[in-house]
Amino acid sequence: MFMVEAKRIIIVIFGALLNALSLNLFLIGANVYASGFTGAAQILSSVFKDFIGINISTGILLLLLNIPVLLVGWFKVGKGFTLYSIVSVFFSSLFLQFIPVVALSNDIILNAVFGGVIGGLGMGLTLKIGASTGGMDIVAMILSRLKDKPIGIYFLVMNSVIIALAGILYLPENALYTLLTLYVSTRVIDAIHTRHEKVTAMIVTLKTDELQQAIHRKMVRGITILPAKGAYTKADKSLMYLVITRYELYDLEKIISEVDPDAFTNIVETAGVYGFFRRD
Structure with a gap:
């Protein structure tokens, strides 16, 4: 550290x-x-x-x-x-x-x-x-x-x-x-480094609860959790979907690597957000 x-x-x-x-x-x-x-x-x-x-x-x-x-x-x-x-x-x-x-x-x-x-x-x-x-x-x-x-x-x-x-x-x-x-x-x-103000993170993980708690300890961001299944392993997983600012991207990557280094994460550019993306 x-x-x-x-x-x-x-x-x-x-x-x-x-x-x-x-x-x-x-x-x-x-x-x-x-x-x-x-x-x-x-x-x-x-x-x-x-x-x-x-x-x-x-x-x-x-x-x-x-x-x-x-x-x-x-x-x-x-x-x-x-x-x-x-x-x-x-x-x-x-x-x-x-x-x-x-x-x-x-x-x-x-x-x-x-x-x-x-x-x-x-x-x-x-x-x-x-x-x-x-x-x-x-x-x-x-x-x-x-x-x-x-x-x-x-x-x-x-x-x-x-x-x-x-x-x-x-x-x-x-x-x-x-x-x-x-x-x-x-x-x-x-x-x-991305200059987009907001990016969307889609995280496929087996450690849903631990990752959700770690993210919410660091960020005030809402997370949508969807059920997912591995096509090859048939293992039941979760897809965590959240929108963050570009300033928080480093912290998110750090959290994922510490909590679940085996998670699959896709970061995409976000053109616009309608409604609140904060956790109230």
């Missing part, structure tokens, strides 16, 4: 390093912006520096923006999930503070693309092991717990504001290059 958690923390720190490299080596020098709270911190840092004359680093602002969200996440989402977010935010801010801002290229397209690739790689690796990068990930998790509605609109609104400000404060081209960065980073995350 210790080695599993240690590996998880190392991956979170590595993801934070990639995020910082994406910003300080490519995006910040080109006035191209990342998504979510990171992009918001970039915008604020640019405004303070270029329009007010106060030099506040992106790392410090990223940390300040995340503090209230992390506090809410600690009580509303869960200490384990939020703890990894705290590690990610802390090391992202630390790396941003100490890695120098260097323009490796004067080509803004190269900066936008490589910044998006490296940033997407860092976020994708973090999401894949069930952690988050804080910011909008925490907000999305809170909203997914409170409302059974699509949360993508919140990402869209915030990123739209960042894109618009990039074009208004600087040049319209900066907004287009920011849009390119967001597209590239999203595609990289898609290649590493």
Whole structure:
């Protein structure tokens, strides 16, 4: 267990390093912006520096923006999930503070693309092991717990504001290059980890009660249990059907491997959910 958690923390720190490299080596020098709270911190840092004359680093602002969200996440989402977010935010801010801002290229397209690739790689690796990068990930998790509605609109609104400000404060081209960065980073995350807000898990198991209890100890999700029979063995089994958010996928896989490693599990993308998928 210790080695599993240690590996998880190392991956979170590595993801934070990639995020910082994406910003300080490519995006910040080109006035191209990342998504979510990171992009918001970039915008604020640019405004303070270029329009007010106060030099506040992106790392410090990223940390300040995340503090209230992390506090809410600690009580509303869960200490384990939020703890990894705290590690990610802390090391992202630390790396941003100490890695120098260097323009490796004067080509803004190269900066936008490589910044998006490296940033997407860092976020994708973090999401894949069930952690988050804080910011909008925490907000999305809170909203997914409170409302059974699509949360993508919140990402869209915030990123739209960042894109618009990039074009208004600087040049319209900066907004287009920011849009390119967001597209590239999203595609990289898609290649590493699902970006779908909800996925459906179908689990065929002989340990129905144990698995149901283990899932409900960790997640507030409804489960439908159907009778099933093995075609070859003719053994009576159960099919457990549940819908979860992408943030909970790592925890579900971990629970299944611990309770019933012989279970057969199929994870499919969920286009939409009608009605509640929480356990009341």
